[in-house]
Amino acid sequence: MAKMNLLQAINSALDVAMAKNDKVSVFGEDVGHFGGVFRATSGLQEKYGRNRCFNTPLVEQGIIGFANGLAAQGSFPVAEIQFGDYIFPAFDQIVNETAKFRYRSGNEFNVGGLTIRTPYGGGIHGGHYHSQSPEAYFAHTPGLKIVIPRNPYQAKGLLLSAIFDPNPVLFMEPKRLYRAAVGEVPEDDYTIPLGKAEVVQEGTDVTVVGWGAQVEVIERAAELAAKDGVSVEIIDLRSILPWDADTVAKSVMKTGRAVVSQEAPHTMAFGSEVAATIQEQCFLYLESPVMRASGLDTPYPLAHEKEYFSDHLKTYEAIKRSLNY
Amino acid sequence: MVSPREKAMAKQMAKDPQKTAVTTTLEVIPANALDIPMFQVLKEDGTVHKGAKLPDINKELALKMFSTMQFIRVLDERMIAAQRQGRISFYLSSLGEEAAAIGSAAALQFEDMIMGQYREQGALAFRGFTIEQFMNQLFSNAKDLGKGRQMPVHYGCAALNFMTISSPLGTQIPQATGYAFGQKQSGEKTCTLCYFGEGAASEGDFHAGLNMAAVYKVPVIFFCRNNGYAISTPASEQFAGDGIAPRATGYGMKAIRVDGNDIFAVYAATQEARRLAVEENEPVLIEAMSYRMAGHSTSDDPTGYRTREEEDARRVREPMVRFRNWLLKKGWITEEEADAQQQSHKETVLAALKEAETVPVPALEEIIVDVYDTPTQALQEQLESLKAHIKKYPDAYPKTSGGVK
Numbered sequence: 001m002a003k004m005n006l007l008q009a010i011n012s013a014l015d016v017a018m019a020k021n022d023k024v025s026v027f028g029e030d031v032g033h034f035g036g037v038f039r040a041t042s043g044l045q046e047k048y049g050r051n052r053c054f055n056t057p058l059v060e061q062g063i064i065g066f067a068n069g070l071a072a073q074g075s076f077p078v079a080e081i082q083f084g085d086y087i088f089p090a091f092d093q094i095v096n097e098t099a100k101f102r103y104r105s106g107n108e109f110n111v112g113g114l115t116i117r118t119p120y121g122g123g124i125h126g127g128h129y130h131s132q133s134p135e136a137y138f139a140h141t142p143g144l145k146i147v148i149p150r151n152p153y154q155a156k157g158l159l160l161s162a163i164f165d166p167n168p169v170l171f172m173e174p175k176r177l178y179r180a181a182v183g184e185v186p187e188d189d190y191t192i193p194l195g196k197a198e199v200v201q202e203g204t205d206v207t208v209v210g211w212g213a214q215v216e217v218i219e220r221a222a223e224l225a226a227k228d229g230v231s232v233e234i235i236d237l238r239s240i241l242p243w244d245a246d247t248v249a250k251s252v253m254k255t256g257r258a259v260v261s262q263e264a265p266h267t268m269a270f271g272s273e274v275a276a277t278i279q280e281q282c283f284l285y286l287e288s289p290v291m292r293a294s295g296l297d298t299p300y301p302l303a304h305e306k307e308y309f310s311d312h313l314k315t316y317e318a319i320k321r322s323l324n325y
Numbered sequence: 326m327v328s329p330r331e332k333a334m335a336k337q338m339a340k341d342p343q344k345t346a347v348t349t350t351l352e353v354i355p356a357n358a359l360d361i362p363m364f365q366v367l368k369e370d371g372t373v374h375k376g377a378k379l380p381d382i383n384k385e386l387a388l389k390m391f392s393t394m395q396f397i398r399v400l401d402e403r404m405i406a407a408q409r410q411g412r413i414s415f416y417l418s419s420l421g422e423e424a425a426a427i428g429s430a431a432a433l434q435f436e437d438m439i440m441g442q443y444r445e446q447g448a449l450a451f452r453g454f455t456i457e458q459f460m461n462q463l464f465s466n467a468k469d470l471g472k473g474r475q476m477p478v479h480y481g482c483a484a485l486n487f488m489t490i491s492s493p494l495g496t497q498i499p500q501a502t503g504y505a506f507g508q509k510q511s512g513e514k515t516c517t518l519c520y521f522g523e524g525a526a527s528e529g530d531f532h533a534g535l536n537m538a539a540v541y542k543v544p545v546i547f548f549c550r551n552n553g554y555a556i557s558t559p560a561s562e563q564f565a566g567d568g569i570a571p572r573a574t575g576y577g578m579k580a581i582r583v584d585g586n587d588i589f590a591v592y593a594a595t596q597e598a599r600r601l602a603v604e605e606n607e608p609v610l611i612e613a614m615s616y617r618m619a620g621h622s623t624s625d626d627p628t629g630y631r632t633r634e635e636e637d638a639r640r641v642r643e644p645m646v647r648f649r650n651w652l653l654k655k656g657w658i659t660e661e662e663a664d665a666q667q668q669s670h671k672e673t674v675l676a677a678l679k680e681a682e683t684v685p686v687p688a689l690e691e692i693i694v695d696v697y698d699t700p701t702q703a704l705q706e707q708l709e710s711l712k713a714h715i716k717k718y719p720d721a722y723p724k725t726s727g728g729v730k
Contacts, residue, residue: 034557034630055562057527058494058555086493089529125414127476129492266707296707298696302414303465303473303686306722307711313718 004185007178009152010040010117013159014078016189018048021076023113024163025052028063028080037082038119038178064090064116068097071111076163084120084172085129091137098168099143112166115159119175120148121213121263122295123309127302133212133264133295138170139241139273145169145194146241148212152183154238157192165194174213181216197244199251203233206257206322208315209248209274211237218261220312225319232319240270248274249281256287257322261315266294288325293318359571361582363614366589369642371650380432380593384657390431390451390588391652392666394423394645397447399670400456401619404463404477407678408623413463417478419444421586421618424644425550427451428591429518429611432599438504438517440488440497443478444550444617445520452485456673460681467687472695495521495528498547502538502608505545509606516544516602518595523612524555526569535610539576544602546595547610550585552617557630573610585613586644589651618643689715689725 004012017024026041032055035042044053056063060081067079081087087094094116102110122131138146145167149155155173162169174181200215201222210218215236222232233251237243252258258278260271275290293315296308366377373379382390401418408416419426426447430439439448446459458470462480465473470482471489481489488497488504501519508515525531526549538545549569553560566572573580579601583594591613598609616639620627627636652658658666689712693704700708712729719726 029555030557032558032562037556037624055558057563058524058558059527059529061529062527088493125476127479127492128474130476267703296692296711297704298693299474301474301692302476304689304692304725307689307692307715307725311721313721314714317714317717 001184002187003182004152005179006149006152006155006173006181007038007040009156009185010159010173011042011044012185012187013156013163014041014044015047017076017078017160017163018044018052020189021164022052023074024076024078025070026078026080027054027056029056029058029082031055031080036080038175040117041080060086060089061093064093064098067114067116068093068101068111071114071168072101072109074113076113076115078115078117078163081116081118083130084118084134085132087118087134094138094144094170095141099141101168103143110166111168114168115162115171116169117159117171117173119178120172121174121176122300122305123176123213125302125305126300128299131300131305133262133269135172135240136264136268136270139270143168144241145239146172147194147239148172148174149238150174150212150215150236151177151181152185154192156185157190158194158238160189161191161194169194172212176213177216192238195239195242195244197247198236198238199233199247200236201232201234203231203255205231205255206259206319207233207235207248207251207255208259208261208319209235209237209271210261211240211270212263214261214263214310217310217312218315221261221315221319224312224316230319230323243274245277245281248278252278252282253285256285258282258286258290259293259315259318259322260290261293261310261318263295263310265297266292267297269294288322291318291322356565357567359567359574361567361570361580363582363584364590364594365584365587366593367587367647367651369647371647371654373651378593380589380596382589382592386431387652387657390427391648391658391663392670393427393447393451394588394648395663395667396670396674397423397427397450398645399667399674400446400450400459403671403674403678405623412678412682413477415477415623416463417443417622418619419446421639421643422550422552422615423447424588424591424648425548425585425613425615426520428588429548429595429613432592432595433518434515434599436486436513436515437599438486438488438508438515440501440504440517440519441480441490442494442497442521442525442550443490443492444522446478446480448520449480449482449485449487452482452487454480454482454485454487456677457681458482460677461684464681464684465686466681466684468681468684469687472691473687494525495530497521498525498528498530498534499537500534501545501547502534502541502543505538505543505602505608506541509543514603516546516599518546518548520548520550522555523549523551523553523560523569524558524563526572527563535573535576535578535608538608539578542606543608544606545608546598546602547608548595549610549612550615551612552585552615554617554621554631556621556625559631568612568614570610570612578608578610580610580612582612582614585615586642586647588644588648615644616642685728686724688728
């Protein structure tokens, strides 16, 4: 074990994957010699050469189109999109190509080797275009897997699973925690299964569901609730497509109450899907409606970042609304 | 009488591939078939090339261009320091590229639209954006025209015909084509000038924007600042061809390659491009060769990807000394006057910075304004619950809680 921050854990996962299989390659804007604007790919070009870790021209649609082709050929490309906010020129390649490659060809061809890494989320004074949480757009796309780690240990284990999963995976990294989250991480190869949630904290009164950086926010809200004598069960989805409805339903059947806390704008964020599924599966167990703490239905504003953000206080208030309904 | 459009169409017909000349010699066109030289008027020491024609610039305009260059250099230097001190969250300097932005903006008419990328503060200053307006945006305060919503340097001003900056790269390129199409349709004899970098020219939007401009024959000037770097990626890893200018030929568009550090060459090139755009509806691609002497932004550290020696070698080509030397020799300014002007800019910038810092952030109510033309009912409800929440936890939202009644 070694102490790593989230970036170092990602770097370690890439290193392990590249050492393990020489068909793994890493590329994107500035990822080569420089090691990426966040330094997630530091040292990989020196270690594995310019054919396996390299800069791309500045063209996101090209990066993912290229990655689709490379994956179809049988390689394991790990393509970086520098910010989740800049993934949209590649939307066509991801939604119409990546996600449908296998289905449309009757599995004559697939791009299962593809992993797309991209940082997401706010709280870093990034304004409109360095703060968004666009996971819900992609969660509406059958054929993709979407994985979002919350800490260094999860990041490495989930990324190693993503790279060698036989399906294309969009791996979204909480950039607010890149250096802030530090923890013990095995230096060797290990995996964490995709599509499985984790019960981060057991509790009896209310289930709070989140993913990525929001789990830390939920933990702070749960501490506030604990002072009121409220026992919160916290679930980290870890994957939002496919997602682990069973673990969530089991928890809600126990607690009778559910809250979703999410960074993205309220309307049609992934919490909407979670809430709908909970009412389908747990209707007779529910003591109150499923509550949501979300970002506002506005673009992500710089000066009002704090006010916009679904912070621990808003999550705590949602927990209280659930309990006092 | 044959209309220009009919003429253009006839020309298109002539290029019908079915009518391409036939050859029996198998000919492979070399990859570097075009060899486009760089237009220069001023040598690096500020003297005029023998035989070069100076653009028609009077003393008043030349001094305005120079003063704007000095101002921008002072502003950039001061705001990088302000970011380092934690007073603003982010900054992006145009050090070494001032001539490209200012020389081109100076050659336009005020009514022409400018669409920037994010390193053309010189063009905006030339248009008349005041130091107060710069500072209000940089501090995201209540007086910012953009209502404090975007990161620093994302300026915009309708009154100055300067489209608000957006961070995603290259998105403004096809927009410029569309805007210029509208200008042409309106018959107002104006054009759009669109700035972008050689890195952004790799985006798909570059292809879309230039191709459509050439097809529709619209009055647009695509102004590429080739500064050698896209964050850490050198131009040599961005494209294999000879820069950006030769691409115009593939679209059937005119092109000029110019020394971006020679303000007279930039001015002359843009003036001619504007003439072609407005009078002949010919879109033009200008490639201004320069060097990004600054880091990409305050989030970047160039020592991770380029050497001090490389930077020093390029510093001798920087544009301001060259222009200053010419002005001195011409006798339009003295050393003392130039230095005094520089000092005066410093004082103005510092005073405005201190003032803007004290202006509060926009009122909380602004958070839902402009999502749509009028806030929806759902947004109004979200604002009301946000206000109630802030009233409950005023200490957690110190910037706005004072204003929530």
